[in-house]
């Protein structure tokens with residue numbers, strides 16, 4: 001059984017927490033994460049909404065670093081939806097090869113860019129309802145694009161965000177859309193995009209799926225999952241992934 005920390009200050013557990021207490025605790029944790037990670041941002045490189053849409057689709061089942069590595073070649077060859085829709089399949093597969101699942105990803109990009117050309121005059125639509133109708137685009141991708149290319153607040157529930165929201169006791173939901181709504185209700189809408197970046201940043205650097213660095217965690221005192229990873233500072237510090245160690 002993971003060790004659980006008993007706080008000296010009530011509420012001792014999220015189960016005993018009032019809705020107002022939960023909002024206060026969640027916002028306090030967010031403020032501390034904001035101070036801890038002032039540089040948090042979307043880790044995918046992009047120059048415009050089309051690029052962000054494409055690289056977000058490509059980031060499924062691979063790392064942002066790998067996607068960033070293929071991006072210059074990809075957009076040098078196909079800078080617009082029109083160009084990408086007419087891409088030679090084999091050439092595109094060759095560019096996407098390092099990402100894995102390159103045949104499926106090639107198919108996704110061909111369909112996505114064709115839909116942009118046919119239905120939106122080659123422009124990325126700035127509305128969630130439109131974005132999610134595009135091939136291969138779900139709410140997660142749509143919210144990334146809205147928040148980072150259009151400044152429309154959005155919560156991005158990826159694997160890190162969902163895991164952390166549950167560890168933090170912000171929600172027990174596992175369905176990403178339910179997590180999005182439950183966590184969204186705890187914060188002002190204007191904070192949603194940066195909240196997403198900071199949770200994902202924390203998940204990638206400290207609050208790992210296995211062996212979270214609890215003993216080196218700035219939000220440990222408000223986290224009911226404290227103890228899921230090593231609590232000894234010297235041990236935990238070694239688990240922290242810095243930019244150099246990522």
Ligand code: SF4
Pocket residue numbers: 167206207208212213214215217218219220223224225226227228229
């Ligand atoms: S690292 Fe540990 S204490 Fe920090 S948020 Fe994750 S589970 Fe909680």
